[in-house]
Amino acid sequence: MILLLRAVARFVVLVLLVALALVGLTAAVFSIQGGDSPLSLPGLAEHTRLPEVEETVGDYLDQLEADGPLAKISALAGVGAVLAGVLLLLGVLAPRRKRLVIFDNGEAGRLGARRRTLAGVAEALAEQARGVTQARARVRPRGRLRIARLRVTVSHGRNYQDREVEERVLSAISPLVDSSGLTPRVEARVGKRGARVE
Amino acid sequence: MAGVVSSHAGPQGTWVTADREERLPGVLATALAGGGYGVELHLVTEVVPLLPLADRVRSRVERAAASAGLADVLGPVDITIEDVVTPNEVSKR
Numbered sequence: 001m002i003l004l005l006r007a008v009a010r011f012v013v014l015v016l017l018v019a020l021a022l023v024g025l026t027a028a029v030f031s032i033q034g035g036d037s038p039l040s041l042p043g044l045a046e047h048t049r050l051p052e053v054e055e056t057v058g059d060y061l062d063q064l065e066a067d068g069p070l071a072k073i074s075a076l077a078g079v080g081a082v083l084a085g086v087l088l089l090l091g092v093l094a095p096r097r098k099r100l101v102i103f104d105n106g107e108a109g110r111l112g113a114r115r116r117t118l119a120g121v122a123e124a125l126a127e128q129a130r131g132v133t134q135a136r137a138r139v140r141p142r143g144r145l146r147i148a149r150l151r152v153t154v155s156h157g158r159n160y161q162d163r164e165v166e167e168r169v170l171s172a173i174s175p176l177v178d179s180s181g182l183t184p185r186v187e188a189r190v191g192k193r194g195a196r197v198e
Numbered sequence: 199m200a201g202v203v204s205s206h207a208g209p210q211g212t213w214v215t216a217d218r219e220e221r222l223p224g225v226l227a228t229a230l231a232g233g234g235y236g237v238e239l240h241l242v243t244e245v246v247p248l249l250p251l252a253d254r255v256r257s258r259v260e261r262a263a264a265s266a267g268l269a270d271v272l273g274p275v276d277i278t279i280e281d282v283v284t285p286n287e288v289s290k291r
Binding site (some may be wrong): 117176 | 236237245246247248249252254274275276277278279280281283284
């Protein structure tokens, strides 16, 4: 969800910046001449039919002040605009997911590793365990503590018990766990019908 | 160094420091506000204990800085493990 909001926010920012640049360029071009010349600001107002727009907007504002369907629709549109603004702010301000797991951060320096890298190694090691047909791993930093969690979900055939597969996977990923200080959690379940077999 | 497979210059190949006629991929040296230089290393390692490996890498960097007369300006040495390769992958390389 946040990723989508971030992408939408970036797109909106891009569109607004392009629009702002075009408006600025237009204003600059129409500031070359003065008075009622073609390349003057009054000329620009005529090109964009500002007087007619003023009348249209004036009529709209009159209807908005009075009770009626237009006022209700406008109020709803205003609420929608506020919500859209809040969502865009979330997209811009929401913190990015940390890609690094920090193991140590002292005066001597920082030691970190990519979450995706650690998860990939965990999957590769878990799939070497007997009975495992598929493995998925996720690494999550645990708050401000240095220790991160490694969650491995594996599928296995029907002729194996969950518990024995979990123990094998724990043993298989132990080199990574020992080397990185990750806290492992393994879940094993029977693979779905049609899933890859050992 | 045992446990370190290679350095990693990043997805765009921009984590590189020029050292006279040599290019050092995966190494970044940054001037610090309080004086001195921080060093950033991006490494590909084997599946080995990472904290002891980091200590060994830092010790080697400190020794190299000392032998070059730069011990006083060496700041923190940040280490990022960009990839961890299994023994099978190491043998393929």
